[in-house]
Amino acid sequence: MQEDKIVAVDLFCGAGGLTYGLEAAGISVTLGIDIDPHCAHAIEANSKAKFLQADVAELDAAVVKEALRGGDFKLLAGCAPCQPFSTYSRAAKRKHGESAGDGRSEDWRLAEHFGNIIRKVQPDIVTMENVPPFAQQEVFKTFLEALEGYWVDWRLIECTLIGLPQTRKRLVLIASKLGPIEIPNFDLPRKTxxxxxxxxxxxxxxxxxxxxxxxxxxxxxxxxxxxxxxxxxxxxxxxxxxxxxxxxxxxxxxxxxxxxxxxxxxxxxxxxxxxxxxxxxxxxxxxxxxxxxxxxxxxxxxxxxxxxxxxxxxxxxxxxxxxxxxxxNAVPVTLGTVIGRFIKQHVAEYRSANDTDGM
Structure with missing residues (x-):
């Protein structure tokens, strides 16, 4: 049986860490979207994806729908900029006597815009990653509301456990319309x-x-x-x-x-x-x-x-x-690859459970 084709769009694509990682896992990323024009070269020189300079807050969902055409399953992936949540950013603000953030800055609201696109596009699978403090913010609850009709799982992942030689923790969320989903406890060989x-x-x-x-x-x-x-x-x-x-x-x-x-x-x-x-x-x-x-x-x-x-x-x-x-600012490539492989496994299990060919 021919392997299913998963087509993806990478919102907030940055320099392409997530795009490159998903491609390494065998997922076809057709479009990377970011407001920063300096990301164009990195996306198009290293991956098969095209780059679109656009503000996700003003993005027409029809553009995303068009980019997701042609696959057996549609994946919407992204990492909304996390500066409002980062320890480094919050410490810098306190150093200069500024508020560490009230949860309503435009950067924080980008996650809400991500949620609005999900509602309009209705992809089969969604993956989002961010810094751990994101999970404690009101905007995370709002994001989860955009996933009504999906099975959802999220957890904090220590990157040393996925083969990245870096003491970096990330919140990873995966939502699926295909069936229940559970992100595994990774424990891959450590790298130095x-x-x-x-x-x-x-x-x-x-x-x-x-x-x-x-x-x-x-x-x-x-x-x-x-x-x-x-x-x-x-x-x-x-x-x-x-x-x-x-x-x-x-x-x-x-x-x-x-x-x-x-x-x-x-x-x-x-x-x-x-x-x-x-x-x-x-x-x-x-x-x-x-x-x-x-x-x-x-x-x-x-x-x-x-x-x-x-x-x-x-x-x-x-x-x-x-x-x-x-x-x-990039999503670590290794994390993108691990996420991509897990999504492919999830799709394969769904297809195996629901395939009626030959019956």
């Missing part, structure tokens, strides 16, 4: 920083690999060079001599940020890769042994992207902030 980036060529702070312009590390000031040379893998700024400490480290509040200016460990997973992962002072983003922060390529590979993944045209200058944002 060494297993992913251990073979990449050595580069210096401020240097770049002549064969890969994304294997590029940010410059370090002279004092930060002293600091990283005094840092040990898995250690903290508490390992430094006193003259290298920042003023915030001498305050009681500084004790709550031990991983800032830290090095990764070779034989452990990386910390959560953020949009600022190319900066040594932005977290535990120091290379395990080389005196520099991780490169953009290393960050992408720790997010599950293959080593040859293209984030920008060859004639475009590499911008740490632009590429870092694409990498840090």
């Amino acid at each position: 920083v060494r297993s992913i980036i251990g073979e990449l060529p050595r580069i210096n702070a401020g240097g770049v690999d002549p064969d890969d312009r994304l294997h590029k590390a940010s410059r370090l000031s002279s004092i930060n060079m002293e600091r990283i040379r005094s840092s040990v893998a898995g250690g903290t700024w508490r390992d430094w001599p006193e003259h290298l400490l920042l003023s915030c480290h001498t305050k009681v509040s500084g004790a709550t940020y031990p991983s800032v200016y830290g090095r990764m460990e070779w034989d452990s997973p990386a910390p959560t890769i953020t949009t600022q992962c190319f900066g040594y002072g932005n977290g535990r983003f120091g290379h395990p042994e080389q005196d520099r922060a991780i490169s953009l390529r290393e960050a992408a590979m720790l997010q599950g992207f293959p080593q040859d993944y293209s984030f920008l045209p060859e004639d475009e200058i590499v911008s740490f902030s632009k590429v870092g944002r694409l990498i840090g």
